[in-house]
Amino acid sequence: MNVRYVKDYFAWLYYQYTIISCCAVLEPWERSMFNTILLTIVGMVVYTAYVFIPIHIRLAWEFFSEIFGDQSTSSVSN
Numbered sequence: 001m002n003v004r005y006v007k008d009y010f011a012w013l014y015y016q017y018t019i020i021s022c023c024a025v026l027e028p029w030e031r032s033m034f035n036t037i038l039l040t041i042v043g044m045v046v047y048t049a050y051v052f053i054p055i056h057i058r059l060a061w062e063f064f065s066e067i068f069g070d071q072s073t074s075s076v077s078n
Contacts, residue, residue, distance in 0.1 A: 018024045021038075023031050 023034060
Protein backbone atom coordinates (compact mmCIF):
# COMPACT_ATOMS: atom_id res chain seq x y z
CA MET A 1 0.00 0.00 0.00
CA ASN A 2 1.04 3.54 -0.60
CA VAL A 3 2.11 5.30 2.62
CA ARG A 4 0.65 8.59 1.46
CA TYR A 5 -2.72 6.93 0.80
CA VAL A 6 -2.79 5.47 4.32
CA LYS A 7 -1.81 8.81 5.83
CA ASP A 8 -4.55 10.59 3.86
CA TYR A 9 -7.07 7.93 4.88
CA PHE A 10 -6.28 8.38 8.59
CA ALA A 11 -6.44 12.15 8.17
CA TRP A 12 -9.87 11.74 6.56
CA LEU A 13 -11.02 9.48 9.44
CA TYR A 14 -9.84 12.02 12.00
CA TYR A 15 -11.62 14.77 10.08
CA GLN A 16 -14.83 12.72 10.13
CA TYR A 17 -14.40 12.20 13.88
CA THR A 18 -13.98 15.92 14.52
CA ILE A 19 -17.02 16.78 12.41
CA ILE A 20 -19.27 14.12 13.95
CA SER A 21 -18.25 14.87 17.55
CA CYS A 22 -18.32 18.64 16.96
CA CYS A 23 -14.65 18.92 18.00
CA ALA A 24 -14.01 21.12 14.98
CA VAL A 25 -15.62 24.10 16.74
CA LEU A 26 -13.68 23.67 19.99
CA GLU A 27 -10.51 25.47 20.92
CA PRO A 28 -7.34 23.36 21.09
CA TRP A 29 -7.33 23.03 24.88
CA GLU A 30 -11.03 22.09 24.86
CA ARG A 31 -10.42 19.53 22.12
CA SER A 32 -7.57 17.94 24.09
CA MET A 33 -9.72 17.75 27.24
CA PHE A 34 -12.60 16.21 25.27
CA ASN A 35 -10.28 13.65 23.64
CA THR A 36 -8.67 12.79 26.98
CA ILE A 37 -12.01 12.21 28.68
CA LEU A 38 -13.31 10.20 25.72
CA LEU A 39 -10.21 8.00 25.58
CA THR A 40 -10.37 7.46 29.34
CA ILE A 41 -14.00 6.33 29.13
CA VAL A 42 -13.31 4.04 26.16
CA GLY A 43 -10.29 2.57 27.96
CA MET A 44 -12.34 1.91 31.08
CA VAL A 45 -15.08 0.20 29.07
CA VAL A 46 -12.58 -2.01 27.22
CA TYR A 47 -10.81 -2.96 30.46
CA THR A 48 -14.09 -3.74 32.21
CA ALA A 49 -15.25 -5.87 29.29
CA TYR A 50 -11.91 -7.69 29.21
CA VAL A 51 -12.04 -8.47 32.93
CA PHE A 52 -15.71 -9.17 33.60
CA ILE A 53 -17.27 -10.59 30.43
CA PRO A 54 -15.37 -13.92 30.60
CA ILE A 55 -16.46 -14.34 34.23
CA HIS A 56 -20.11 -13.71 33.34
CA ILE A 57 -19.95 -16.08 30.36
CA ARG A 58 -18.50 -18.83 32.57
CA LEU A 59 -21.14 -18.29 35.24
CA ALA A 60 -23.94 -18.28 32.66
CA TRP A 61 -22.53 -21.47 31.12
CA GLU A 62 -22.49 -23.18 34.54
CA PHE A 63 -26.00 -21.95 35.31
CA PHE A 64 -27.54 -23.14 32.05
CA SER A 65 -25.65 -26.44 32.03
CA GLU A 66 -26.99 -27.08 35.53
CA ILE A 67 -30.56 -26.27 34.46
CA PHE A 68 -30.58 -28.22 31.20
CA GLY A 69 -28.20 -30.95 32.32
CA ASP A 70 -24.81 -31.68 30.89
CA GLN A 71 -25.47 -32.79 27.30
CA SER A 72 -21.82 -33.56 26.61
CA THR A 73 -21.82 -36.88 28.52
CA SER A 74 -23.46 -39.79 26.86
CA SER A 75 -26.03 -41.76 28.85
CA VAL A 76 -25.91 -44.77 26.54
CA SER A 77 -24.80 -47.87 28.39
CA ASN A 78 -23.04 -50.82 26.79
